[in-house]
Amino acid sequence: MGILQRMSMIFRAKADRALDRAEDPRETLDYSYKKQLELLQKVRRGVADVATSRKRIEVQMSQLSGQGAKLQEQAQRALGLGREDLAREALTRRSALETQISDLQVQHANLQGEEEKLTLAAQRLQAKVESFRTKKETIKASYTAAEAQTRIGEAFSGISEEMSDVGMAVQRAEDKTAAMQARAGAIDELLASGALDDPTGTAKDDITAELDRLASTSDVELELARMKQEITAGPAEAPRQIEGEAQPTGEQESPQTQPQTQPQVQPEEGRP
């Protein structure tokens, strides 16, 4: 016998056991209806739980993307200051983030699929429960316990199988959500520990601190160079001379071009 038939028999055997338990089969109807409503609540909670997990992943993805963009900027800034080592460090961290993000994208798609499936399952179950309620009332009103037996079998068919299926689907969704939350928790911890830096950018990470230090150092160097030139060239001429030097390079006032304009001064100062 193939798997398809064996599986359907397993579902059916379970429905039969539920029916056999009751003394007055009509009581089974009310009991089952109660169970159906409980399951419906459970499925709806399941949909909400999956949605919560999905949204949490969305927040984390945007936090990680923000981090990635920041590291990219840092890499550019570091290269501008001639610090390839810092730029490399920033890009390495960014690449680790990219891996995290693409992993989260997979989880996100997974949860989204689960959410859609459960939403549809809730709709189907609700329609079936409503159908069952109508049948149940008819049976209770029109038949004796003995007569009800066969009618109840009819009413039960389908709903019991649906409940088993939906019950298992909710369980699977819960398992997936739990696994996802554990991973999301790990990423939250990583973000909080500062290993990936604060997404708000308030706390300075080590790369930013180093870049800021470099920038202020080169400001000092420039200022010193300017002052030295004033002394050697004489106070009156100095400002014009500097302006004259700045002109040919146009708008390039970024730090990396400036050391080139005073190559002879830099080495004397003994850069750190």
Added chain:
Amino acid sequence: MIVRIMGEGQFEIDDSRLQDLNALDDALTAAVEAGDDARFRPALAALLDAVRQAGTPVADDALVDSDLVLPYTDAHIDDVRAMLSGEGLIPG
């Protein structure tokens, strides 16, 4: 004939398609019995696709038993084996 894909709902399929489904079911059964996940995955996918293509979804409010039940899309071979051995994968 009514076929359920677990987690997706029921489909009504014309009996004339039973032969095709049986052939696909045989492949799936062989894979499960051999414990061969590499064969199980494509066999399950083929069977589910065949049911989705040949079947018409059963109305949501219909209360009807399925003649055949198929595992859910991302079921692992171990899940299916556990279900068949009746080890309580179906709650209640």
